Amino acid sequence: MKNLKILFIAAISLVSFNSCDEEDDNIFEIQSSESTAAIINLPTSGTGLVLDISNPTGTATTIVWEDATYNIPTVINNTIQLAIAGTNFETPFDVVTTTNNYLAWTNEELNGIAVGLLGLTPFTSADVDMHIKSSIGDNDSEAVYSEMVTVSITPYTTEAPKLGIPGNHQGWDPASAPSLFASAYGETDYEGYVWLDGQHKFIATNDEGDYAWGNTDWGDASGTDGSYTQVLIEDGEGNIAPPNGAGYYFVQANTDADVLEYSETLHNWAVIGSATGSWDNDTDMTYDSATSTWTITMDLTAEEIKFRSNDTWDWNYGDDEGDGTLELSSGTNISVPSAGNYTIVLDFSTPRHYTYSLTLN
Structure with a gap:
């Protein structure tokens, strides 16, 4: 009898196992x-x-x-x-x-x-x-x-809008035009440094953020008579020419309908300071079109320098935080860490974020 009961339980277990196995796919x-x-x-x-x-x-x-x-x-x-x-x-x-x-x-x-x-x-x-x-x-x-x-x-954005400058200096190709940046999103106070060589215009981005002909563009309000008013206009405009011929310009433009003006100021950059031997006479730098930077290699003592343009103090940069980022006019003198021969690079290629580097050779 005991053996029969064991066999019966085993048979039930086997049936139950097979049933569970068959139902696994349906769980x-x-x-x-x-x-x-x-x-x-x-x-x-x-x-x-x-x-x-x-x-x-x-x-x-x-x-x-x-x-x-x-x-x-x-x-x-x-x-x-x-x-x-x-x-x-x-x-x-x-x-x-x-x-x-x-x-x-x-x-x-x-x-x-x-x-x-x-x-x-x-x-x-x-x-x-x-x-x-x-x-x-x-x-x-x-x-x-x-x-x-x-x-x-x-949503919002913290990215400042851009304004392009297509012209003779880059083959009138909007897609590769250098940019000016506004101070903040929604602002129209554009600025930046650009090498200019001949006539040019200003152009806005399209919805994709690209420069292309067909976008809104501005020229000088004088039309095509060859004079320059520094006033911007969208229709019937004339091309703009840099006021002092080919060179490196600080360009400002405001496309607000109530402002519509621009200015272009030629700048030639130099190094000056006690580390160069004089706060009275600067040493001219050279513009490198391949890198869009100003460079010079020169000996410096372990003292201080600043950057200034056009042989005057009207426009000069220092570094308040000592972080390689430049501040205009009120910027603190830049300390040279040790005496030696340095390659100095001044980089204005990113509007509103101007930097420099001192590399000991």
């Missing part, structure tokens, strides 16, 4: 049919998020949701997906995956997502769809999606 199907999607509580549809450029580390929004449920206890991976509103998530962006049921974004973080990932236009409101993709396991097993929430996002 996730059963789980899927018994799962429920996450529910987003915050933000709600219609929320407007105007990102604060003055408070980059402040909280822009906090997403809070109720987790999806499955018919077994398990860790749930929650992926926040964003898409341009109205695209039905045809091209979703997986922004972040977390096992939490909340996530806070700072203004800086959400701005990076809005501009860098979604391609939204700074300072312009745009609708964005959001949902939560919930899954378990390593391969997005049993993914379920929350109801969609639509919010409006107004």
Whole structure:
């Protein structure tokens, strides 16, 4: 009798094992049919998020949701997906995956997502769809999606706008034109140093940030009579010519409709200071068109220098922080670390970020 009972139990175990084995492939199907999607509580549809450029580390929004449920206890991976509103998530962006049921974004973080990932236009409101993709396991097993929430996002940018200078100095090719930079986004006070050789114009960027003919461009309001008024105009304009012939110019232009003016000042740069032997007489540098820099190799003592133009103190640069970045006129004298022969490079090629280097030979 005992042997018969053992055989009976073994037979039941075998049948049970085979049944489980046959049903393994259906386990996730059963789980899927018994799962429920996450529910987003915050933000709600219609929320407007105007990102604060003055408070980059402040909280822009906090997403809070109720987790999806499955018919077994398990860790749930929650992926926040964003898409341009109205695209039905045809091209979703997986922004972040977390096992939490909340996530806070700072203004800086959400701005990076809005501009860098979604391609939204700074300072312009745009609708964005959001949902939560919930899954378990390593391969997005049993993914379920929350109801969609639509919010409006107004991002910002700290990048200053640019103005190009196509002309004879570079073959009238807008795409390769040197740039002037404004002081901040939304400003129209452009400046920069440019080598000019003959006539030229100013040109704005298009929506893609490129210079191309067909963009808005400006010339001198004098038209084509050969005189120069330093006043800008879009229609019926004449080309501009540098006032002192070919050379290296500090160029300023303001395209605000109430201003519309420009100026071009020729500069020839030199080194001066106690490290050169004199604060009265400077040593001229040479412009290198290949690198768009001014250079000189000379002996210096372990004292101080500055850079000045046109043999006067009207326009000179020093270095307040000792970090290789130049400050105009009020800049602190630059210390030479030790006596020796130096290669000195003065670099004005990036508008509003002017630098120098001292390299001991």
